[in-house]
Amino acid sequence: MRTRRTAASAAALTVLTVLATGTLSAPAHAAGNTLTVNVGTTVRPVTHVAAGGLYAVNTGNNPPLSMMYPLRLNHLTQPPPGGQQLGNGATQPCCDGLQVAGKVTSGGAQQFYRMPDIYPNFPYKWVSWADWESKVRTMVQARLAATGTTNVDGWELWNEPDWTWNTAAAGSFNAGWTRTYQLIRSLDTVTPIVGPSHSIYSHSWMVDFLTNAKNTGTVPDVIVWHELGDDSYLNVQAHVADYRAIETSLGISPRPISINEYASPSQVDIPSVAVHYMAVFERHGIRDAERAYWYEAGTLNGLLHNNAPTSSYWTYKWYGDMAGNIVQTVPGSWLEGVAAYDSTRKIVNVVLGGDSGNNTVKVNGLSALGTQVRVTLTRSGTTGRTTNQSAPIAVTTGTYNVVNGSISVAVNGMNALDSYQLLVTPVSGVPTWQQRYEAENATVVNANRFSSASASSGGYVGQIDGSADMRAASFVDFLVNVPQTRSYTMNIGYANATGANATQGLAANGSAWSTVTYPPTGAWGSFGASVNATVNLTAGWNTIRLAKGSPYFAGGTGYAELDAITLS
Structure with missing residues (x-):
């Protein structure tokens, strides 16, 4: 919320610091830097880690699904059922997680419910334990009654307890965590519990919290903290390493990490800053991350103004276009980037930014694309939060000779606030629409991603095992974009080592269910087998x-395990 205390580091950021005038301080090394992209070094499957937000989605047309789909949203944090929070000057509560659940699921995201946002005020005004526990019961029971609602993957027990928890009235936060955790588990034994959601990362707070959580059997399923300072992206690597060391020292099994608020108020709408967060979150193993809610709700955290794109939207749209695997990027000074390689379409997609002047992007490992490649360079512009930009800005297009698997592309006259997209494709033969979709790139609910040398693009989804109820249901949602309304043949790559036929349900856009049958194959995680099904799709986006x-x-x-689907 806008009234929160921003937890910036005491160290002054040399570059990318927005001044009160809205200008950007000069980079320490404004030009002559090189961002290196190593296409042959895979980091992880594409899951669009940084594509999310706090209070990003409201009911109705705010935002339109048509604006959500291209971003391939990963994760959101929304108010709980019955939330009454009046954030940032709002006169009515918004964004109730149950009310927006259908839109969130259609957009391909999952969501946490932030439980203390049942209170109208921020900072929260504690009433009593009887009041809080009554509220917890009401929230959990409302979710349990929503038997058609999926993609709720966490109860966030509190928000920024380091300064919003009323210790004088409620006792210590660690004791309050244990008490609340145990109450929720008495009502809901399935939905993950997430926290502690401190406003900053603190070694001592994390040690104290996890020590108590382990001793009381209340370790969260997902670890959450916030990165809200002007230089927070510089600290992500150290914070992750410190947290993992604490886990190891306490004998706690590794937990996924969620940074469910990132970027300071002054920097959240600068495209090049978004690139820095994308890069470090992908590089250092964050599971999901959400843009902070500093201003208005229901705008994808400022990516839209009046339901139309701002310049920052295009940065996230380019990021959403990534498929296949995230590959290694090596920054040069403040020239940072995130990159992906889609081996099925032979597309290298690089999103970069952070320096001014004349700089270079060197892309290695391009031999599979041929002796010549087409390079297209586009920039975002920097409109800020309340000015629309209908499209990104074309910069250059050209053909490059691939020498020893590499090209070097000059990016001249860079603006340090802008983001840039550099697309590398074969000179000919690129399909006009994406036909193959990897399961590990899709929305994976109550299942897990794995790697296999025999899998397309090296990854697959397994442990698709749950069917007990809407909280435990296991499925994979593929968000696809097709050129025509018609029937499509869908080829499904799979593995089934049960020794007998297995079945899964198939539905497109909420249609009636049909059944897909998977004959047995040789071994788990070993791919090559496939079956065909027919799906009726409409022109544009479909799930x-x-x-x-x-x-x-x-x-x-x-x-059955899923490798990929191919539409034809």
């Missing part, structure tokens, strides 16, 4: 679900 369990579906039989 295809393959499910072991899902609301309104009786449930699949046996077990």
Whole structure:
């Protein structure tokens, strides 16, 4: 919320510091830097880690689904059922997680429910334990009654307890965490519990919190903290390393990490700053991250103004276009970037920014694209939060000779606030629309991603096992974009080592369920087998679900792992 105390580091940031005038201080090394992209070095599957927000989605048309789809949203944090929070000057509460659940799921995201946002005020005004526990019961029971709602993957027990928890009235936060955790688990044994959600990362706070959590059997399923200072992206690597060391020292099994608020008020709308966060979150193993809610709700955290794009939207749209695997980037001074390689379409997608003047992007590992490649360079512009930009700005297009697997592209006259997209494709043969979709790039609910040398693009989804109810249902949602309204043949790559036929449910855009049958294959994690199904899709965006369990579906039989789908 806008009234929160910003936890910036005491160290002054040399570059990318926005002054009160809205200008940017001069970079320490304004030109002559090189961002290196190593296409052959895979970091992780594309999951669009940084594509999320706090209070990003409201009911109705704020934002439109048509604006959400291209971003491939990963994760959101929304108010809980019945939330009454009046954030940032709002006169009515908004964004109730149950009310927006259908839109969140359609957009491909999952969501936490931030429980203390049941209170109208921020900082929160504690009433009593009887009041709080009554509220907790009401919130949990409302979610349990929503039997058609999926993609709720966390109860966030509190928000920024380091300064919003009323110790004098409620006792210590660690004791309050334990008490609340135990109450929720008495009501809901399935939905993950996440926290502690400190406003900054603190070694001593994390040690104290986790020591108590381990001793009381209340370790969160997902670890959460915020990165809200002007230089926070510089600290992510150290914070992750410190947290992992604490886990190890306490004998706690590794937890996913969520940074469910990132970027300071002065920097959240600068495209090049977004690139820095994207890069460090992908590089250092963050599971999901959400843009902070400093201003207005329901705008994808400022990516839209009046439901139309700002310049920052295009940065996240380029990021959303990534498919296949995130590959290694090596920054040069403040020239930072995130890159992906889609091996099925032979597309290298680099999003970069952070320095001014004349700089270079060197891309290695391009031999599979041929002896010549097409390079297209585009920039975002810097409109800020309240000015629309209907499209990104074309910079250059050219053909480059690939020498020893590499090209070097000059990016001249850079603006340190802008982000840039550099697309590298073969000179010919690039498909006009994406036909192959990797399961590990899709929305994976109550299942897990794995790697295999035999899998397309090296990854697959397994442990698609749950069918008990809407909280435990296991499925994979593929968000696809097709050119025509018609029937498509869908080829599904799979593995099934049960020794018998397995089945999953198939539905497109919430249509009636059909059944896909997977004959047995040789081994788990070993791919090459496929089956065909028919799906009816409309021109534009569609969601295809393959499910072991899902609301309104009786449930699949046996077990199958998913590699990829191909539409034709």
